[in-house]
Amino acid sequence: MSSIVEVAIPVPLNKTFDYLCDNEVLVGMRVKVPFVRKKVIGIVLAIKNKSNFDKLRSVEEVLDKTPILDKPTLNFLFWSANYYHHPIGEVISTALPKNLRLGKEANIKRITSLPNKTQQPDFKPTDEQNIAIAQILKSTHQYHAFLLHGVTGSGKTEVYLHTTQAMLDQGKQVLVLVPEIGLTPQMIIRFESRLKTRVVAIHSQLNETQKLDAYLMAKNGKAGVVLGTRSAIFAPMPNLGLIIIDEEHDNSFKQQSSFRYCARDLSLIRAKQTNIPLVLGTATPSLESLKNVMDEKITRITLTKRAGGATLPKVSLIDIRSNTDGVLSKMLVEKTKQYLSAGRQVMLFINRRGYAPVYYCTQCGWKARCDHCDSTMVYHRHINRLKCHHCDDEKMPEHTCPDCCEQNLEVLGYGTERLEETLSSHFEDTPIIRIDRDTTRRKKAFAQHLEQINAGEPCIIIGTQMLAKGHDFSNLAMVGILDIDAGFLSLNFRATEYLAQLLIQVSGRAGRHKEKGEVVIQTRYPEHPIFNFVLSSHYTQFASQLLKQRLSAMMPPFSHQALLCANAKNKQNAENFLHEAAVLLKSIQMDSVEIWGPVANTIEKKSDYYYFNLYLQSNNRATLHQILSTFNQHISTLKLKNKVRWYLDIDPIE
Numbered sequence: 341m342s343s344i345v346e347v348a349i350p351v352p353l354n355k356t357f358d359y360l361c362d363n364e365v366l367v368g369m370r371v372k373v374p375f376v377r378k379k380v381i382g383i384v385l386a387i388k389n390k391s392n393f394d395k396l397r398s399v400e401e402v403l404d405k406t407p408i409l410d411k412p413t414l415n416f417l418f419w420s421a422n423y424y425h426h427p428i429g430e431v432i433s434t435a436l437p438k439n440l441r442l443g444k445e446a447n448i449k450r451i452t453s454l455p456n457k458t459q460q461p462d463f464k465p466t467d468e469q470n471i472a473i474a475q476i477l478k479s480t481h482q483y484h485a486f487l488l489h490g491v492t493g494s495g496k497t498e499v500y501l502h503t504t505q506a507m508l509d510q511g512k513q514v515l516v517l518v519p520e521i522g523l524t525p526q527m528i529i530r531f532e533s534r535l536k537t538r539v540v541a542i543h544s545q546l547n548e549t550q551k552l553d554a555y556l557m558a559k560n561g562k563a564g565v566v567l568g569t570r571s572a573i574f575a576p577m578p579n580l581g582l583i584i585i586d587e588e589h590d591n592s593f594k595q596q597s598s599f600r601y602c603a604r605d606l607s608l609i610r611a612k613q614t615n616i617p618l619v620l621g622t623a624t625p626s627l628e629s630l631k632n633v634m635d636e637k638i639t640r641i642t643l644t645k646r647a648g649g650a651t652l653p654k655v656s657l658i659d660i661r662s663n664t665d666g667v668l669s670k671m672l673v674e675k676t677k678q679y680l681s682a683g684r685q686v687m688l689f690i691n692r693r694g695y696a697p698v699y700y701c702t703q704c705g706w707k708a709r710c711d712h713c714d715s716t717m718v719y720h721r722h723i724n725r726l727k728c729h730h731c732d733d734e735k736m737p738e739h740t741c742p743d744c745c746e747q748n749l750e751v752l753g754y755g756t757e758r759l760e761e762t763l764s765s766h767f768e769d770t771p772i773i774r775i776d777r778d779t780t781r782r783k784k785a786f787a788q789h790l791e792q793i794n795a796g797e798p799c800i801i802i803g804t805q806m807l808a809k810g811h812d813f814s815n816l817a818m819v820g821i822l823d824i825d826a827g828f829l830s831l832n833f834r835a836t837e838y839l840a841q842l843l844i845q846v847s848g849r850a851g852r853h854k855e856k857g858e859v860v861i862q863t864r865y866p867e868h869p870i871f872n873f874v875l876s877s878h879y880t881q882f883a884s885q886l887l888k889q890r891l892s893a894m895m896p897p898f899s900h901q902a903l904l905c906a907n908a909k910n911k912q913n914a915e916n917f918l919h920e921a922a923v924l925l926k927s928i929q930m931d932s933v934e935i936w937g938p939v940a941n942t943i944e945k946k947s948d949y950y951y952f953n954l955y956l957q958s959n960n961r962a963t964l965h966q967i968l969s970t971f972n973q974h975i976s977t978l979k980l981k982n983k984v985r986w987y988l989d990i991d992p993i994e
């Protein structure tokens with residue numbers, strides 16, 4: 341007898357589809373089904389006796405012998421789809437490795453071996469670490485969220501390792517999320533060398549076979565530890581006993597395309613649904629987590645001192661308002677020389693890749709701009725091209741100014757490539773290791789750079805965001821922060837929060853071992869209040885000031901936001917669609933939800949599409965979500981719906 345199955349299909353539609361099925365099938369299995377004129381792979385969500393539709397088509401093939409998604413994982417995915425108002429089919433598709441989405445067999449090709457030798461450290465946990473470990477382990481059988489707030493270099497990883505070992509001893513699995521792919525290799529090494537269990541990685545640089553293997557080893561319980569970037573939050577783990585989110589404040593836990601989830605926020609839900617503890621670790625907690633601490637939803641545990649006798653670095657400012665020396669002040673060059681000759685390493689932080697951010701005409705002020713975006717093009721010297729960092733379009737730099745026809749074209753400003761050039765003129769014999777997206781594109785390139793730094797020889801490291809946090813370089817004595825002033829000019833209301841986090845994280849890379857480190861920040865705004873706190877590493881005080889400001893302005897985390905973004909090649913369509921949407925939203929009438937906009941995005945045009953935003957804000961999360969659900973049900977009534985691309989972003993951060 342055939343049954344009726346409800347199937348989630350990876351299409352941007354807020355619904356599921358019913359099919360007839362003649363074969364035996366269970367919830368969570370993959371099925372191949374006809375959809376419009378194609379065959380697609382879907383996941384069975386329910387088996388039912390009747391359908392609201394007649395003339396059902398039939399399942400062509402049941403692809404699995406056992407469910408690929410178990411009930412708890414499916415429930416978690418349902419929760420996520422519901423919260424982010426995103427189609428369940430696409431949510432499931434985000435959670436599955438590509439090979440499973442394509443319908444390939446769910447077989448492990450290569451089971452990674454268990455480490456045969458583990459190595460224990462030659463130190464004992466500090467008192468603070470011991471207290472943290474004990475406090476977390478008191479809650480191993482129930483949901484409890486902890487904020488492990490430990491200054492940079494306080495040994496949070498040690499706390500992760502001890503609590504993980506305790507969970508493994510109970511036969512449990514542990515999920516560890518790190519923000520950047522660059523932090524996975526060092527974390528994996530630290531976990532593998534210490535724990536007698538299989539540690540599998542889930543991140544984008546693995547090939548598809550490796551990704552599938554990792555997924556299946558998580559699912560069958562063979563992996564004791566699953567370590568990955570944000571999408572690993574969806575890894576099926578039947579014996580999950582603990583979740584750890586390292587650098588919880590980091591923005592890369594939020595996916596900024598398609599299904600816009602935040603893995604940090606979802607970790608609280610997953611831990612709650614699984615009834616297990618959760619550890620959010622960081623030296624610079626997000627205001628969201630600090631607010632949760634205030635509300636007693638999260639317990640804060642502090643590590644106030646650096647481990648192993650190290651102390652926090654000395655931080656000083658260099659006022660570059662009257663600087664005529666270019667990107668590097670004389671003082672910074674002098675200090676760099678001193679540290680290098682003492683056999684130490686120096687890191688210079690500049691958060692901009694390429695040679696120079698502006699290519700312009702000194703005669704008339706013309707600037708090279710992207711034809712497709714509202715942005716200037718960045719000059720890249722090694723390929724002698726101008727590149728748009730928004731749409732990746734590139735072109736040859738002009739020789740004569742298109743406006744005034746003079747030949748006075750020059751670059752302005754500094755990126756990593758130009759800094760490298762300047763440094764090689766000052767430090768001819770010193771190795772310079774530049775780490776940005778351009779030098780780490782090749783697989784393994786990043787790991788090789790890290791290896792070179794970890795070898796400990798004196799060198800200058802040019803670091804971008806990729807090196808800002810988490811790394812533990814033992815011979816790094818000084819960090820110079822070259823250009824953070826853009827952060828003071830940003831329109832994002834979270835900009836100062838991010839800047840404080842960045843400054844403290846980058847500073848935190850210096851002097852992590854025996855000798856005291858030093859941090860030098862070059863700025864044109866030396867009087868900015870942020871420095872009062874950063875200089876003394878008083879993040880918590882600065883954060884409580886920010887929290888007070890947010891409270892008085894009723895901004896997140898004291899209110900909840902959603903963003904409806906529309907974009908189209910026709911500017912008017914994008915804007916008018918949001919006007920229509922605003923009318924619809926206002927007709928739903930919920931007093932406690934404010935609606936602002938539409939307003940053009942800060943970068944209005946990207947890849948030839950015009951972007952507009954409509955903001956929704958409410959003090960009541962439930963009301964906000966109710967209005968969005970109703971809106972979603974009626975969106976087909978909007979006349980311009982098919983003339984624009986649109987998406988909802990819940991808890992937007994940009």
Ligand SMILES: Nc1ncnc2c1ncn2[C@@H]1O[C@H](COP(=O)(O)OP(=O)(O)OP(=O)(O)O)[C@@H](O)[C@H]1O
Nearest residue numbers: 463464465466492493494495496497498647648810
């Ligand atoms: N109890 C201890 N005694 C001596 N050294 C320790 C101890 N705990 C950790 N360490 C060492 O201190 C260094 C910093 O530890 P770790 O990298 O875990 O810091 P962290 O808190 O994660 O810092 P960050 O937030 O900057 O990433 C490491 O080299 C680690 O081996």
Ligand SMILES: [Zn+2]
Nearest residue numbers: 710713728731
């Ligand atoms: Zn562009």
